[in-house]
């Protein structure tokens with residue numbers, strides 16, 4: 001067999017580089033000028049230092065090798081933030097108060113409560129109390145805002161799937177390019193914060209349910225200070241783990257952009 005002539009390999013490499021380049025940027029020849037033939041007289045290796053830089057910064061909070069499955073409910077990503085925000089406030093199911101001996105701030109504590117029976121919605125009380133009609137029995141008790149239908153569905157799915165302690169790699173990097181209140185900030189706050197920061201007596205006197213309210217807190221520096229655990233601010237979410245790094249970056253980007261709706 002004849003070895004392949006090196007210039008053919010070079011052509012293949014150059015062609016690949018050009019096609020990659022064309023995916024990322026403007027059309028390669030935007031003015032329609034004729035394509036200049038590649039000089040195949042040289043066997044110099046292509047200069048790889050001119051490749052376009054990576055624009056995607058991977059957040060450090062991901063777990064490589066466990067891509068998220070859209071049909072799986074992940075305790076750490078989907079369920080724990082809801083419990084911390086809506087059940088583990090001071091005076092309720094935080095570690096210090098432990099109403100009725102129940103603490104809902106970690107997987108181990110949730111399972112130790114005995115209120116969740118894996119795979120069985122009828123046995124454990126946790127699912128029953130969040131779907132209760134009786135205002136004397138429903139959790140969180142009034143005047144706290146009840147869980148939304150989506151939050152209840154996540155908890156139901158998690159129990160039905162065996163109530164495991166699963167995490168996953170959200171992958172795809174951390175998108176901070178177009179962070180809007182409606183698309184990003186409101187869902188983040190609803191997951192992690194408004195269980196405490198809404199209703200008739202919001203924690204710390206801070207209500208985080210409308211764009212105007214959140215923008216006002218952001219303007220004082222307290223929103224970022226609290227989630228970034230800066231000195232001088234109460235660390236949020238209170239009693240829970242810090243937000244994933246990507247969520248903190250997105251909130252910071254939103255504040256820098258002038259808190260767009």
Ligand code: HEC
Nearest residue numbers: 085088089192193196203204222223226233234236237238
């Ligand atoms: C479990 C209840 C709870 C959760 C969940 C919670 N907070 Fe708080 N938050 C509080 C309490 C209580 C205070 C008052 C604390 C204090 O003054 O020491 C407070 C205070 C604050 C403050 C004022 C901080 C300061 O030092 O001025 C901000 C801002 C804040 N929270 C934002 C958030 C955000 C954003 C989230 C979600 C990422 C969140 N909180 C989640 C209970 C909670």
